[in-house]
Amino acid sequence: MFDIAVIGAGPAGYSAALNARKREKSVVVIGQNTGWLTKAELIENYPGMPAISGQEMLCIMRRQAQDMGAQLRPGVVHQIIAMDESFAMSLGADFIEAKKVILCTGAKQPRLLPGEEKLLGRGVSYCGTCDGMLYRGKHVAVIAQGPEAVHEANFLASLCASVTYFGSKDEALDPRVTVRSEKVESILGDMHVSGLTAGGEDLPFDGVFIFRETMALSSLIPGLEMDGAFIRVDRQMKTSIPGVYAAGDCTGLPLQVAKAVGEGCIAALAAAKELK
Ligand SMILES: Cc1cc2nc3c(=O)[nH]c(=O)nc-3n(C[C@H](O)[C@H](O)[C@H](O)COP(=O)(O)OP(=O)(O)OC[C@H]3O[C@@H](n4cnc5c(N)ncnc54)[C@H](O)[C@@H]3O)c2cc1C
Missing domain, CATH: 3.50.50.60 (FAD/NAD(P)-binding domain)
Structure with a gap:
């Protein structure tokens, strides 16, 4: 201590x-x-x-x-x-x-996304290493706004059925990760995450991981x-x-x-x- x-x-x-x-x-x-x-x-x-x-x-x-x-x-x-x-x-x-x-x-x-606070711990996570196992075989999104995002997305790629990375393409990303450049506008779901809206389109996901500097x-x-x-x-x-x-x-x-x-x-x- x-x-x-x-x-x-x-x-x-x-x-x-x-x-x-x-x-x-x-x-x-x-x-x-x-x-x-x-x-x-x-x-x-x-x-x-x-x-x-x-x-x-x-x-x-x-x-x-x-x-x-x-x-x-x-x-x-x-x-x-x-x-x-x-x-x-x-x-x-x-x-x-x-x-x-x-x-x-x-x-x-940071400016929180609509839906983020309500769904924190219900499909929204700030830590892939901690919560990744909950999404084994599932479809997750990574919102990349901080330096941990690449490393964490690669870790999730080893567990999840799919990882969609909202951010800029990075050479260090695992080839299993799909990169999308649209800005994420909100996180969808009532009791649990059901997806997110990006570029005006609703996309289904089981979990959303957000990585920021602060x-x-x-x-x-x-x-x-x-x-x-x-x-x-x-x-x-x-x-x-x-x-x-x-x-x-x-x-x-x-x-x-x-x-x-x-x-x-x-x-x-x-x-x-x-x-x-
Ligand atoms: C372009 C520019 C020019 C400037 N020019 C001047 C100047 O000429 N003279 C002057 O006196 N000041 C200037 N400033 C202001 C100066 O940079 C700040 O006042 C100073 O950096 C404040 O120091 P700080 O330690 O409070 O915060 P910061 O320097 O912002 O440091 C905050 C730190 O906290 C970390 N952090 C935040 N949240 C978490 C978290 N949850 N976990 C772990 N880490 C976290 C961040 O990563 C960062 O390392 C300028 C600022 C800018 C942007």
């Missing part, structure tokens, strides 16, 4: 990790190299790193966190479950446990109080859920590296203090 799990591998997450390590706490940072900073061609307003690309800055931050002893785990956390004295986080088929959680998930929030906060950690599109926090970066902190773009404006790094530091120090 880790002292602190940081969800999100951006400036807020790495700052939280560094500062937690300075307090000698065990830390895992879960996330992929897909945050907003990766899109910034040139950063000129962060002190000490003049005229640097976002990718380069992130690479330095990642190395620094790693060198200080933070463990890095690539992947997307699908759900955070509060237990008595800790939290369990689902990462593919694995679970990671930590005493405190710091959400550093950035400002990007999760909607409402399904990642139900019950989290929001302030509009952002997570509500106090000055210690505590959220409405005891033991859960938030930092960076996910807590509000300004969406800037300096603010993300500052909040990551505050969240880590507050979490470390509570761990004592």
Whole structure:
């Protein structure tokens, strides 16, 4: 079990990790190299790193966190479950446990498809490795909006009667996977998934797997109080859920590296203090 799990591998997450390590706490940072900073061609307003690309800055931050002893785990956390004295986080088929959680998930929030929330767990899944066996010999769709999609579609191809992949063609896809480029508009079904609508056409499926870079906060950690599109926090970066902190773009404006790094530091120090 880790002292602190940081969800999100951006400036807020790495700052939280560094500062937690300075307090000698065990830390895992879960996330992929897909945050907003990766899109910034040139950063000129962060002190000490003049005229640097976002990718380069992130690479330095990642190395620094790693060198200080933070463990890095690539992947997307699908759900955070509060237990008595800790939290369990689902990462593919694995679970990671930590005493405190710091959400550093950035400002990007996925737009859920009509039908998705209602049919989650009833034919809609975010994890092929976890739920694939339920669809052995069945017909499934994969909605590819994140880097895990290819790997997961190939896994499903080894189990399912058919896998239809809604996304762009990728050389690494198993030849058994059928690729379609239409945009998925909604997921169909009443008590269970019956199909989806794409390009104006209703298509029958037994299950729909969705892979994104991020999760909607409402399904990642139900019950989290929001302030509009952002997570509500106090000055210690505590959220409405005891033991859960938030930092960076996910807590509000300004969406800037300096603010993300500052909040990551505050969240880590507050979490470390509570761990004592
Ligand atoms: C084009 C562009 C230019 C910019 N230029 C500047 C600039 O010049 N100066 C400046 O200060 N700021 C700039 N910014 C803003 C800056 O990039 C952000 O403010 C900063 O990256 C916020 O850091 P963060 O850690 O809060 O979020 P992010 O950097 O967005 O990182 C969020 C991380 O969380 C991960 N994540 C989300 N959900 C999950 C989940 N469920 N499980 C696991 N991981 C998850 C994401 O994959 C990502 O790694 C720019 C942004 C853009 C897009």
